Amino acid sequence: MSEVPAPEIRAPREVLVRVRAAALNRLDLWMTGGLPNVSPVFPFVVGSDGAGVVERVGDGVRAVRPGDRVMINPGISCGHCPACVQGEEPLCRDFRILGEHVPGAAAEYVVVPDENLAPVPEGMGWPEAAGFSLSTLTAWRMLASRARLLAGETALVWGIGGGVSLAALKIINLLGGRAIVTSGNEVKLERARELGAAAALHHGREDVVAEVRRLTGGRGADVVVESVGEQTWANSLRALRKGGRVVVCGATTGPSAGFDLRRLFWNQWSILGSTMGSRREYAEIVRLAHQGRLWPVVDQVVPLAEGVAAYTRMQRGEQTGKLVLEVST
Numbered sequence: 435m436s437e438v439p440a441p442e443i444r445a446p447r448e449v450l451v452r453v454r455a456a457a458l459n460r461l462d463l464w465m466t467g468g469l470p471n472v473s474p475v476f477p478f479v480v481g482s483d484g485a486g487v488v489e490r491v492g493d494g495v496r497a498v499r500p501g502d503r504v505m506i507n508p509g510i511s512c513g514h515c516p517a518c519v520q521g522e523e524p525l526c527r528d529f530r531i532l533g534e535h536v537p538g539a540a541a542e543y544v545v546v547p548d549e550n551l552a553p554v555p556e557g558m559g560w561p562e563a564a565g566f567s568l569s570t571l572t573a574w575r576m577l578a579s580r581a582r583l584l585a586g587e588t589a590l591v592w593g594i595g596g597g598v599s600l601a602a603l604k605i606i607n608l609l610g611g612r613a614i615v616t617s618g619n620e621v622k623l624e625r626a627r628e629l630g631a632a633a634a635l636h637h638g639r640e641d642v643v644a645e646v647r648r649l650t651g652g653r654g655a656d657v658v659v660e661s662v663g664e665q666t667w668a669n670s671l672r673a674l675r676k677g678g679r680v681v682v683c684g685a686t687t688g689p690s691a692g693f694d695l696r697r698l699f700w701n702q703w704s705i706l707g708s709t710m711g712s713r714r715e716y717a718e719i720v721r722l723a724h725q726g727r728l729w730p731v732v733d734q735v736v737p738l739a740e741g742v743a744a745y746t747r748m749q750r751g752e753q754t755g756k757l758v759l760e761v762s763t
């Protein structure tokens with residue numbers, strides 16, 4: 435990390451944050467382009483998730499001051515296009531993500547606009563603060579804004595264990611829904627039950643579609659949270675009730691998924707895409723975090739120098755919760 439010069443404040447509303455911890459996301463794996471080439475000294479600054487202490491602020495910053503403990507909303511938008519004016523920042527024509535389009539948080543320092551910062555809740559440690567934003571925001575927009583999950587509804591989440599799926603589980607419960615989750619790993623299924631899953635299915639040994647039907651009195655799930663892609667897509671639709679919604683935020687096993695248009699209109703399904711979240715949505719999850727109701731699950735905390743091991747764990751899908759890099763102490 436010492437090979438990259440510290441970033442500088444270049445605009446009045448920018449803030450220099452000394453990063454204490456950064457959390458991994460699947461996005462980082464795409465960014466680093468596969469593990470064989472990853473070296474412990476990051477060739478460029480990735481990291482969409484981070485938390486730290488405000489070091490310096492631009493002339494126009496009023497919301498935070500040096501010494502504040504902050505976590506970072508990784509979505510950066512232009513602030514003046516029609517989408518931004520309407521408060522739909524993820525639809526901004528110039529939407530950028532920290533660590534993807536601009537230098538990220540897996541470094542000693544990061545510069546971000548002041549409106550992307552939120553205070554770390556009292557009692558929340560650096561690993562949780564670092565792992566909070568991207569996954570929780572993504573899952574919140576999917577369920578609360580896009581699929582509009584209602585109390586009493588059933589949502590199916592494939593592949594519990596990653597940050598977004600675990601945040602989805604928590605949010606389904608918070609909204610009064612019932613979560614059915616799947617995994618190929620018994621330990622993850624047990625953990626999901628502890629975290630409030632109504633049913634946890636082994637997708638290697640159980641017929642997920644049949645189980646979802648059985649658990650919903652034959653109707654099917656009201657909502658399916660989809661990020662797996664090709665491997666699960668057909669079953670996502672089979673598990674869905676008439677009038678149900680599939681909300682998609684990723685395609686880990688491949689992007690090409692098809693369906694019969696006749697089934698779409700006959701079943702009156704809604705297929706919804708979702709990415710990141712708006713400032714309003716971020717404020718909502720921050721409020722819930724400050725109430726202690728929406729904290730992320732942390733899998734492991736490792737020093738930045740051991741980042742490769744964490745990347746490997748993520749690529750193998752071994753984690754249950756966020757993988758966090760300790761950047762400074």
Ligand SMILES: [Zn+2]
Nearest residue numbers: 512515518526
């Ligand atoms: Zn914009």
